Amino acid sequence: MSEIHLHDIAAACHAAGYRVAEIDNGLEVSGAEDGGAFYLFPQNGWLQVRCQVLDGADLDQARTLDALFETVARAQFRLIGCRFGFDPFTGLWLVEDLYPGFEAERLPAVLEQLAFVWGSLEGVLDAALKRGEAPNDDALDAAFELVAEGRPN
Numbered sequence: 001m002s003e004i005h006l007h008d009i010a011a012a013c014h015a016a017g018y019r020v021a022e023i024d025n026g027l028e029v030s031g032a033e034d035g036g037a038f039y040l041f042p043q044n045g046w047l048q049v050r051c052q053v054l055d056g057a058d059l060d061q062a063r064t065l066d067a068l069f070e071t072v073a074r075a076q077f078r079l080i081g082c083r084f085g086f087d088p089f090t091g092l093w094l095v096e097d098l099y100p101g102f103e104a105e106r107l108p109a110v111l112e113q114l115a116f117v118w119g120s121l122e123g124v125l126d127a128a129l130k131r132g133e134a135p136n137d138d139a140l141d142a143a144f145e146l147v148a149e150g151r152p153n
Contacts, residue, residue, distance in 0.1 A: 004047040008104035016108035045100035054092040062129050070134040120144050
């Protein structure tokens with residue numbers, strides 16, 4: 001298996017119009033539009049791509065995190081193509097783990113996917129955090145703009 005090289009990743013992100021900066025043991029990749037950033041870290045031949053969904057200050061607003069964690073579990077169950085990671089110090093993250101040999105030029109599509117998932121879930125995560133409301137299946141479908149064509153058989 002071949003390893004993922006940060007130089008190739010940085011070049012692919014630059015070519016797609018992202019700003020790239022070296023950080024500790026990885027890269028920070030950001031777009032000009034929304035100011036959001038992605039953090040890329042090589043780990044044992046894999047590449048972990050993260051974007052922060054909620055920081056510690058956001059989490060401090062909640063009376064309880066029960067609805068937030070239920071929302072995350074329900075969203076994760078829908079096979080969103082990435083996973084959530086939680087750190088009590090830095091907050092809630094969306095995470096994508098890219099396998100050894102992943103083609104660097106495909107990374108911008110992964111960043112777009114993470115941005116789409118975060119944008120889609122922003123409202124339901126906010127409701128869970130601030131109002132303690134976990135979404136039902138219809139609310140999650142609506143978040144992803146999914147509409148059932150008919151009743152299930």
